[in-house]
Amino acid sequence: MSQRQVLQVFEQYQKARTQFVQTVADLASRPQNTEALQNAGVMSLLRPLLLDAVPTIQQTAALALGRLANYNDDLAEAVVKGDILPQLVYSLAEQNRFYKKAAAFVLRAVAKHSPELAQAVVDCGALDALVVSLEEFDPGVKEAAAWAISYIARHNAQLSQAVVDAGVVPLLVLCIQEPEIALKRVAASALSDIAKHSPELSQTVVDTGAIAHLAQMILNPDAKLKRQVFSALSQIAKHSVDVAEMVVEAEIFPAALVCLKDPDEYVRKNVATLIREITKHTPELSQIIVNMGGVAAVIDYLGDSKGNVRLPGIMMLGYVAAHSENLAMAVIVSKGVPQLAICLEEEQDDHLKAVTAWAFGQIGRHTPEHARAVAVANAFPKLLNLYLDTESSEDLQVKAKKALKSILQKCTYLPxxxxxxxxxxxxxxxxxxxxxxxxxxxxxxxxxxxxxxxxxxxxxxxxxxxxxxxxxxxxxxxxxxxxxxxxxxxxxxxxxxxxxxxxxxxx
Amino acid sequence: MARLVKLYSQVDNAKKQYFIRNRIAEENRQKENEAAVRIQSWFRGCQVRAYLSHLHKNATLIQKIWRGFTARVLFRQRVKTAYFIMKMNFYNKMAVKIQQRWRGYYVRKYVHNYYARKRYLEGLTRKNEHIRRDLEEFAELQRNERERIIQEKEEQGKTIQAQRLHFLLSTKQCPGVFNSPFREEPDEMELRLRKVKPLLARSAPKERKTPNIIPDLSNLMPNRERLPPIHKKPQGPFRPALEVQQQRQRPLEPSLRVATSITALEEAREELKRQEWRTRVIDQTFLPFLKTSQNKRCEGLMHTSTPFEQVAYGTKHFREEHEEYLQGKKPFKTVFTTCHVFDKFGRLYSNAGNIV
Incomplete structure (x- = not known):
């Protein structure tokens, strides 16, 4: 009789705790509740629950914390100040996979807001623990860890250097080869975030042989994965000529052009960005792209898309045309000028117009023939309007003026x-x-x-x-x-x- | 004497004379001296002047000749340089002409070949058209695929709807909702209802227990003997319960390959040897005489009388045996490989002996 009573008390306590944590986690999933929760002192209550004897409660507490920290940086800072991170990091190495997932989620939510918070996460030794969980068997855990690493690395070069020093890159490359799409996606985005900061970092990524694996996935049917893959490739290729050449040598090219027709606009944008990053380096690389019909594909893509998605395509045309008069002629022959004129007409944003004006300048500045092609597309009045319009931004005015000047100096088409x-x-x-x-x-x-x-x-x-x-x-x-x-x-x-x-x- | 006297008389005179003369001489001496100096100075002056003028004349002569010489040399040099410059200009002009031609030719041929460029641009347009067409085709293909998938989904949704609404099917006696007698032809749904089979009636879903009511007793009783559930709800036609139970409780049956040691053959041989050793009667076996086989010659053929004999190779043996080559080499090891398809044949839930 008495033993049963004693046990009953414990059961009740456990039930109450579970219910509390679950309710808090549910409440935390709605942004309007966060302030009330914070005012009620939820942080100090959740912290002991992270050390609870029952694993379910621990996980749910971590989940609630992660959701809270996800919403704004104040709460994330509160998590840092509450000394919760060391506990999480400690348990990240110890506990079961569900808890690992939740802990990685909290780390990600904290690191997402600012470089300082990410630095705090790194300082409490989270990287090593995350690396260990990248080696975990469960794909969910790997995904969460890769995600957290991606958020840490995306802030600045220092943080991503720290991430690289922890030896993450080879593991991420392994993660790309896993069968789970979600894991591939997150790992590709992490590689992209690491490579984007400096030539050295992108070289590190290249040295682990990431390009070949990324190149294999460009025809994957999953659109989100393609987005990340192309973004990673473009971030790798953007720093130096050598790496860009390696990316081209991975034989992504006729296949990547196909993705310019993808229904997903971010895929298209990232492919165009990749092409832009490759062409901007040298005339030879541009020539390669031009010879395989990349310019025509990009021009078609400009016709298919609207707004900001066009930006990398327009820039790519400008870069190609800037290299040499032959390449500029190739752009003209591929009917790029009328398409650019359409872009100049349709787009409302100043920066897009400025880029288009710049591209026009690059195309028309070579010879009278080039200038004539631009003039025939009726670009002069538009450029002049942009230059004279008081509502255009300063940058746009400068770009339009420069373009006009450089084309006019070559133009002999009197009409x-x-x-x-x-x-x-x-x-x-x-x-x-x-x-x-x-x-x-x-x-x-x-x-x-x-x-x-x-x-x-x-x-x-x-x-x-x-x-x-x-x-x-x-x-x-x-x-x-x-x-x-x-x-x-x-x-x-x-x-x-x-x-x-x-x-x-x-x- | 007289003379002497006369002389004496004249002495005074002579003395006087002498004094007078001396005086006069004294008086004129200054004058004469000056005159002499003057004459000397004039003469000397004339002499020096003559000498100087002589020198000057000679110096001028030398200078004249020297200057003339150097000027001629200089002139000659100038003429030479002028000639050289003229030549150089001419050569340069000619070189420019040659270079012009060559550069024009070279650039037109290799650097900026108009026809090559034209050809390249034409090729590029062709390539562009090709790529555009390909991409368009590919996009069309993708679009069709997407549309097909959407249509299939719609179709599936309609079929499920029809399965759910199967009770609205019209009967012989009374037309259903979708088969209005006032219309000429029944609704599309009606046709669909006729095609599909109704969903099996399910019992009402059980009230799900919330998981937090069950206390977590796993840490109290860690090693409970309970088999984990395979699915949430039972499925399909079942084998008899006994068979299933046997199947699930079946002990581990390693395949032959796993069960057999890799050295099994050697062990078996060892065992055989040991057995032989244990059971044999005499230690020294009787061997045939060593030389007999060597000395044995092939018999001649029955129907011939030629000295040539039949060759042993091909009839008696097929291989040249060189024992010395084989010394120090290990014999081949035989490893059992098993075909595990048959290990589990008919003992599992399987259709045609497939491994599950």
């Missing part, structure tokens, strides 16, 4: 230049008139057309300071025509004629 005579401000007008002064002496048809379309009249109306460059150009234009014509079109000619009538004395 596109003429409208600029009427609209452009003087610093642009200078280049326009310079082009006219270069072309007109050698082209009689153009001279005639220039007069009939009213260009000459407009030129006479320009008030230039004597001795300035623009005056010289105007003089050069005037010298192509007979004097009477020039005088006829100069402003105030009718008055002088009338004056001559007055002063004329009939004999």
């Amino acid at each position: 596109a230049l003429e409208p600029l005579l009427y609209e452009a401000p003087s610093n642009i007008l200078k280049h326009v008139i310079c082009q006219f002064s270069k072309v007109l002496p050698h082209d009689s048809k153009a001279r005639r057309l220039f007069v009939t379309s009213g260009g000459l009249k407009k030129v006479q109306e320009i008030k230039a300071e004597p001795g300035s460059a623009i005056q010289e150009y105007i003089n050069a234009i005037n010298s192509c025509y007979p004097e009477e014509i020039v005088r006829y079109y100069s402003p105030g000619y009718s008055e002088t004629l009338l004056e001559r009538i007055e002063s004329y004395q009939p004999v």
